[in-house]
Amino acid sequence: MLSSTDFTSASWELVVRVDNPNEEEQKDVTLRVSGDLHVGGVMLKLVEQINISQDWSDFALWWEQKRCWLLKTHWTLDKYGVQADAKLLFTPQHKMLRLRLPNLKMVRLRVSFSAVVFKAVSDICKTLNIRRSEELSLLKPSGDYFKKKKKKDKNNKEPVIEDILNLESSPTASGSPASPGLYSKTMTPVYDPVNGTPASSTMTWFSDSPLTEQNCSILAFSQPPQSPEALADMYQPRSLIDKAKLNAGWLDSSRSLMEQGIHEDEQLLLRFKYYSFFDLNPKYDAVRINQLYEQARWAILLEEIDCTEEEMLIFAALQYHISKLSLSAEIQDFTSESEVDEIEAALSNLEVTLEGGKADSPLEDITDIPTLADNLKLFRPKKLLLKAFKQYWFVFKDTSIAYFKNKELEQGEPVEKLNLRGCEVVPDVNVAGRKFGIKLLIPVADGMNEMYLRCDHENQYAQWMAACVLASKGKTMADSSYQPEVLNILSFLRMKNRNSASQLTSSFEKMDVNPECFVSPRCAKKHKSKQLAARILEAHQNVAQMPLVEAKLRFIQAWQSLPEFGLTYYLVRFKGSKKDEILGVSYNRLIKIDAATGIPMTTWRFTNIKQWNVNWETRQVVIEFDQNVSTAFTCLSADCKIVHEYIGGYIFLSTRSKDQNETLDEDLFHKLTGGQD
Numbered sequence: 001m002l003s004s005t006d007f008t009s010a011s012w013e014l015v016v017r018v019d020n021p022n023e024e025e026q027k028d029v030t031l032r033v034s035g036d037l038h039v040g041g042v043m044l045k046l047v048e049q050i051n052i053s054q055d056w057s058d059f060a061l062w063w064e065q066k067r068c069w070l071l072k073t074h075w076t077l078d079k080y081g082v083q084a085d086a087k088l089l090f091t092p093q094h095k096m097l098r099l100r101l102p103n104l105k106m107v108r109l110r111v112s113f114s115a116v117v118f119k120a121v122s123d124i125c126k127t128l129n130i131r132r133s134e135e136l137s138l139l140k141p142s143g144d145y146f147k148k149k150k151k152k153d154k155n156n157k158e159p160v161i162e163d164i165l166n167l168e169s170s171p172t173a174s175g176s177p178a179s180p181g182l183y184s185k186t187m188t189p190v191y192d193p194v195n196g197t198p199a200s201s202t203m204t205w206f207s208d209s210p211l212t213e214q215n216c217s218i219l220a221f222s223q224p225p226q227s228p229e230a231l232a233d234m235y236q237p238r239s240l241i242d243k244a245k246l247n248a249g250w251l252d253s254s255r256s257l258m259e260q261g262i263h264e265d266e267q268l269l270l271r272f273k274y275y276s277f278f279d280l281n282p283k284y285d286a287v288r289i290n291q292l293y294e295q296a297r298w299a300i301l302l303e304e305i306d307c308t309e310e311e312m313l314i315f316a317a318l319q320y321h322i323s324k325l326s327l328s329a330e331i332q333d334f335t336s337e338s339e340v341d342e343i344e345a346a347l348s349n350l351e352v353t354l355e356g357g358k359a360d361s362p363l364e365d366i367t368d369i370p371t372l373a374d375n376l377k378l379f380r381p382k383k384l385l386l387k388a389f390k391q392y393w394f395v396f397k398d399t400s401i402a403y404f405k406n407k408e409l410e411q412g413e414p415v416e417k418l419n420l421r422g423c424e425v426v427p428d429v430n431v432a433g434r435k436f437g438i439k440l441l442i443p444v445a446d447g448m449n450e451m452y453l454r455c456d457h458e459n460q461y462a463q464w465m466a467a468c469v470l471a472s473k474g475k476t477m478a479d480s481s482y483q484p485e486v487l488n489i490l491s492f493l494r495m496k497n498r499n500s501a502s503q504l505t506s507s508f509e510k511m512d513v514n515p516e517c518f519v520s521p522r523c524a525k526k527h528k529s530k531q532l533a534a535r536i537l538e539a540h541q542n543v544a545q546m547p548l549v550e551a552k553l554r555f556i557q558a559w560q561s562l563p564e565f566g567l568t569y570y571l572v573r574f575k576g577s578k579k580d581e582i583l584g585v586s587y588n589r590l591i592k593i594d595a596a597t598g599i600p601m602t603t604w605r606f607t608n609i610k611q612w613n614v615n616w617e618t619r620q621v622v623i624e625f626d627q628n629v630s631t632a633f634t635c636l637s638a639d640c641k642i643v644h645e646y647i648g649g650y651i652f653l654s655t656r657s658k659d660q661n662e663t664l665d666e667d668l669f670h671k672l673t674g675g676q677d
Contacts, residue, residue, distance in 0.1 A: 010034050012084045014077075016046055016061070019091035022054065029090075033077060040073035046090055060114060062089040067259055069093075069114045095264040096168065097257070099124065099138075102271060102295035103223050109167040111257065113264075118253040118669060124270065127167060128219060130288045134653065134664055137273040140249035140262075165218060220286040222294065222326040222552075225319070225517035232521045236302045240582045240598055241637070243304060244569040248638035253645060254674045271295060274646075275566035276587040276653045277556075282549045293322070293552040296559040303520050305564045310430065314495050316518035317539035318555045323513065325548040370477040372396040372467055373410070377454035378403060389454050396464065399471035418442055418449075420471035422589070422605045426563040427465065428452065431496040436461035438468055443603045462489040473588065474607065492561055495542045495554075567591070568646060571637035575620070580636060585646045587653070590623075604631070606651055614644050623647075648672035 011034040018027050031045050039061060047056050061070040063080075064087040070080055082088070093114040099107045109127060112120050117138055125133035226234075237243045250273060251260055262268070272295055280289060299305045300315050307315070373396070377389035392403040393410060399421045402414035420442065428437030436455040441448040455461040466485035467477050475481070515533040516524040524532065543551060559565060567584040574581060574592070581601075584591035592602040604625055612623040619640045622632045635643050652672045655665075 014042070014082070014084060014086065014088070016042075016088045016090050018046070018050060019089055020050075020052070021092065022052075026089075035078035036076050038074055038076050039070045039080070042077070043073070043090070058092045058094055059090055060093050062091055062258060063087070064089060067261075069256065069258065071114060097262075098164070098265060098267045099270045100141075100267060101128075101219070102291040102298070103219070104294070104298070105218060105223065106164045106267075107167060107270075108164050108265075113258040113262070114256050116254055116256055116670075117251045117260075118666060120257060121253075121270075128287060130291065131285055132278055132288070134649075134669070135272050135274045135277060136270060137253060138251045138257075139269040139271050139273075140251060141267070141269055142245055142249055220290050222290060222322050224327065225323055225513060228514060228516035228521070228524060231301060231517070234302060236521070237304060240569055240593065240595060241571055244571045244582060244637040246304070247568050247570060248642070250638075250642050250645075252641055253649075254670050274587065274649055274653055275568075276650065278653070278656050279658060280553070280556075282553070286549070289549060289552050289556070293555055296556055300559070301518075301520050303522065305559075305562055307562050308430075309523060309526075310432065310496055311558070311562070312519055312523050313535050313539045314492075314558060315555065316515070316536045317495075317543055318551055318558070319518045320513070320536055320540055321543050321546065322548060322551050322555070323518075325551070369398060370482075372463060372477070373407075374460060374464075375407075376403075376460075376464070379452040379454070381450050381452075389452070394453075394464075396467050396471075396477075398476050399474060401468075401471075418451075420468055421474050422603055422608075423468075423472045424448070424563075424591070424600055424603060425465070425468045425472050427561070429461070429493070429496075431458075431493055438465055440468065441600050441603070448600055448602065458490060458493050462486045462493070465489050474605075488557060488561070491554075492558055495539070495558070497542070569593075570635055570643055571595070572633040572635050572643075575632040583633065583635075583643070585643065585650070587650050590647070604629075606647070606654070609647075609651075612644070612647055614640055645673040648674075 011032050014031050014033045016029050016031060018029055020026075029046060029049055031042065031049065033042060033045070043056075043059070043061065062068075063070060063082065066081075070082070070088075072080075077083075093112055094110045095113050096108060097111040099109065101107060107128070109124065111124060115123070118134075121136055121138060122133040125131070125136060130136065237246060251257070251262075251268075272292060277292065280292075282289065297315075297319060300307065300312070372394075374394060375391055376394045377391050378394075379389045392405065392415065393407045394401060394403045395410060395414075400417055400419045402417040404410055404412070404414050418440075420440065422443050424441035426439040426441070428439045429435060436458065438453040438455070438461070440451050440453065442451070443449075453464065455464060463486055466482055466489055469485060470477065470479055470482055515529060515536050518536060519532065527535070543554070546554065566586045568586075570583045570585070571580055572583045573579075580595055582593040582595045582598075584593055584600075588607070589603050589605045591600050591604075593600050604623070608625045608629075610624045610626060612621065614621055618634070620632050620634050621640050621644055622630065624630045634640065649669070649672070652669045655668070
């Protein structure tokens, strides 16, 4: 039998600080506990001793020294390793957080600080009516993000009061799972396919969500353009190393906000992290498409992605068009159902393009693989050699391209045959100058082979460019996405063609907005305002008849066609190397890039990866590929876990299919991205 003194010696005092939002100050409460008491029992004792009648269901214990939540309430203090010196905080799991959305709108809502970020983002996206939450994540802004703003604030005597969208009554606030509201599978709200607004009959389904009709419009419509002065004051990366710094702040999806040092009411950025946009549907994705358009728009304006001046004007024209439609008092409404059907058909075609869709007929993929054969001009760069193109007879079959001195020699041995699987395909086009070139960077053992092809006209370029793009992904021209790819390339070329539009539509139109709002500051400096306005209006004639949502999808599509699209940069040091290099992570490949010149040196495709892991002692990422090829690097601009998660995240996203229901295999995501830590 134990005496009372023995019992007392087996127990000890535990001090718990209570963070009660209803009280002005945090209070320390001392409990007498023993090691075999489970966490649930500690919380029960605590609530009894506090003796305040309120709902404590969202409260949990946070261990400050170990930076972890004690969420397994059946575990004992001994099992957790909690002793008398432990500093525990009894605090709500859901706290307020300020999120800067891709359209730069600030939203304030209640978020779980105890759930892993992957789950927290899922709940946030349900509240904001954004499908496919796995494509987004939370980014902690770097010091550079605020650098220019602070400089501006010093000269500004009156502080700017920002209009914050407050969603404090979010369904996630109670601690229960987010209400389906906008996210119900059986009662999905339908959007007008022309202007993207929720159909009035479906607005009743927003009743259990804080996202009212007005708030939905704020998130689903483009915001008015920023002034050129405001644009110039925003941080713009000037080099690949600057771009690498922007990606250092991605939060770890496998840990909670609290574990990563995020405080209540802190500002984070909600961004599309993975550039693999699945099942974009204008009927249900008004908010998602708009936020994606906004992220693309700011990437162009702040030069986070490079584009030519010709492309910049196309993006400017689309922005101007979208801005006009978004701000107009009366959104055009098509009364004829047949017209709506035509628009839906066009958008569904575009949707197939954006996601690399499937064929309507499965027979297309089992017929003979088509070939391309034509005269093209070739240039292979060599030192001390002028850029002279020479004509050859080219044959494209499967994923390989071969060329001969002339057509008559096609049955013999080619001058050279190259497999384009895994190569980099870069457009080299100037429509005004009638230049239609394709730059190919083909991976070889010691780096990349560079070659340039020159086509005679748009149609030839579109066919060969589409074939090269598909071959780089390991697909042939028999794939159902070949024809849509050809049509997309032609569509983009026609938008660039200044002479293709009717001169009647907008010839005397005057811009009611400063044209510098729609281009990057560097581009704006090159032109006078009137000259810039004239060129934007000229390009606008090609897109003037587009409905709002289609214009946004066209902008996204044009963004996707840029050579640097989808590349996230990190500064790394490869094993055995003495200099720092850039690693570009894309949805299907890794690229080793020279930090000084920006030239790709080696490409590794995800399809060739056998395994990847992190050596947590040396903080080194090790990747093994087919054919006994391996590489290892340490990450200098960010934690190695971020790069590891990017690779695993893209591989996880490649497993999605339309046959699956909305639920994701979260365990598989954490298995692919978590590492062995």
